[in-house]
Amino acid sequence: MENNLIVSVSPHVHGKRTTFNVMLDVCIALMPAAIAGCAIFGLKAAILCAVCVASCVVFEFLFTKLCHRRTTVGDFSAVVTGLLLAMNVPATLPIWQAVVGSFIAIIIVKCLFGGLGCNFANPAITARVVMLIAFTGTMAAAVPPMAIAETVDVATYATPLSVLPGGTLPEATLMDMFLGIRGGALGETSAAALLLGFVYLLVRKVITWHTPVVFIGAVFALAFAITGDMTTALYYTLSGGTFIGAIFMATDYVTSPSTAKGKIVFALGCAVITTLIRFFGSYPEGVSFSILFMNILNPYIDKWTMKKPFGGVKA
């Protein structure tokens, strides 16, 4: 019995949080948006979700096997990446392109940089940006929601963000915009569903309010400052990927700052770049680019906004 005692360094109790249950919480928080996406865009959306999740998990599993590393599939982080990737593509995206996207996210952005915790950019966002450039036709497709697909001419259907700069308001009402009855990527349209996920993440203390509130708030404020019109500003805020970006992508632990101060700086940066691209860039949407750009700046923001050690004197 004597020699059966474990001697280890303190502390000898741990909290209940594990990487797995953090990831699981993110998946649960994404469920309303995924369900909304399927309801809005139909079966195609559900299939895409399944394909992205499955291919991300398989890619990660194969990579770790190939490199003789302990497989990290069990921590659910690949599931989160797959789900987020699916949320970020239009429902009509060909399956093979979704698989390519998963490959970029998992193998290139995550695994090649050292796996979980070592990637410098958000895998799903990077994959979205790469796909947007590589498969512009299918990625930028304006997919009308099922509810209006029969009444509009699909060939000329435009997403709200592509008509807004012209000075005209989209056909969708603000309520439609809030619920997600509009064109866009399959998981990004329903602000209502995404907000539900946000509340869940807040309650579970997976994320803090700073990034999403500052990001969305600043996008609205900037749009209002530029257009001078409340309604147009609201349309801008509810368009594109503002909500999914602010709630799920800009809050990614690995690629965003740790402190509250850092999160606010990061979110402000995202909002400014998003707005600049939307109003002055050649792409109608800038959320993905802005987050990717801020991901790159993240180490510096993190460094500048770190807390000062208690009672620390300068070395």
Added chain:
Amino acid sequence: MSFFGIKGVHVPHRKHTADCHPERMPIPKTVVIPMAQHIGAPAKPVVNVGDTVGVGQVIGEAVGFISAPVHASVSGTVKKIDTMPNSNGGTMTAITIESDGEMRAHESVVPPTVTNYEEFVAAVRASGIVGLGGAGFPTFVKLSVKDLSQVQEVVLNGAECEPYITADTLTMTDRADDIFEGIQLLEKYLGVKKVIIGIEDNKPQAIKAMQELSKKDSAIVVKPMPAAYPQGGEKVLIYNTTGKTVPEGKLPLDVGCIVMNVTTLACIAEYVRTGMPLVEKCLTVDGSAVATPKNVIAPIGTSMKDVFDFCGGFKEEPRKVMYGGPMMGIAVPTLEEPILKNTNAILAFNDKDATLPDETPCIRCGNCINHCPLNLNPPAIAKALASGEGAEIAKTKVNICMECGACVFVCPAHRMIVHRNKLAKAELRAYQTKLAEQKKKEEENK
């Protein structure tokens, strides 16, 4: 720093023994009394094998300023004086006494004459009392103040923020009179004008008992604090009770505070009254493997095994046994380890509680950074440690880390942060020694 004071981590309380009034255990057959039970130079044995000793007799003499005498905790015969492994991985000298079962007090045990400040400090030194909250810093050193006007307030630590431990709570409820006497001694001999007692609000009975004292003496202020670990950390306690920040490398006295554990003060009062030095300790015995958790008064030097046996032994096979609470406790390799002056709890965990999850990759969630009571950045410390550069480690200020373990508790990846911080501190010390030597050489060459 936050306007609301330093926040902490919500660790489970598990204060199962909060209502278990201390039980005195039967006299053990033998006690093993180490000479190093305090921070500073170990005491020097002053008895020989075969000597007959009485309770309270000095068996180890203090050597140097930062040191404390050690006393026999049972009456009997000195059987052995040898070295044994200590819980830090080194070795220490210990005196084994075989008890004669009589607990006969030694003739030197008479109340000390205390009429002024110098005599008071000398009495505290002779009592062998050290910081009983866990640190084991010789108490008289804290009280040795050059200029008494420097002392603005005494902060009594009744936070007891570690899970399981209730020994201090019971000191506050059962020995409130001793604490009151102790406070009066501090007022009389140190001229203390203000005494703040910091207690976590999960101990209403202790808060109530101490508030009774404040009715008798307006200098006493009871400060309930939110139960958020580590309220009992010295710097955290000072900040949350007085709003003062102890700078890096400075002592509480530098900001006008003396911090003392409530039990330490009660023991000082008892010594001044009776002359019986610190020879026994009230400790909490708990953990999932212990049959009947309770608070036990045990002679110092009693083996853990004897104490666990007194608590009905084990209901499950113990897989991890430790001194102190689960957040900062030191796991021990055998049950032969003795109860020390600063042992406030011994815990035994079953297999389920003893085995912790493996480390997984850091996901940079920032929990450790946002929960560190001293605003340190554990990932940066780990990075600096991996770089092996002393200068990089120095920048992280890992030297102020108190190893409270809050960071590990909140880490979803179960990173061994305290372990790395300990390593980083050791590297930093080595680096600073090297720097000092280099500087000395350069000066010599000039």
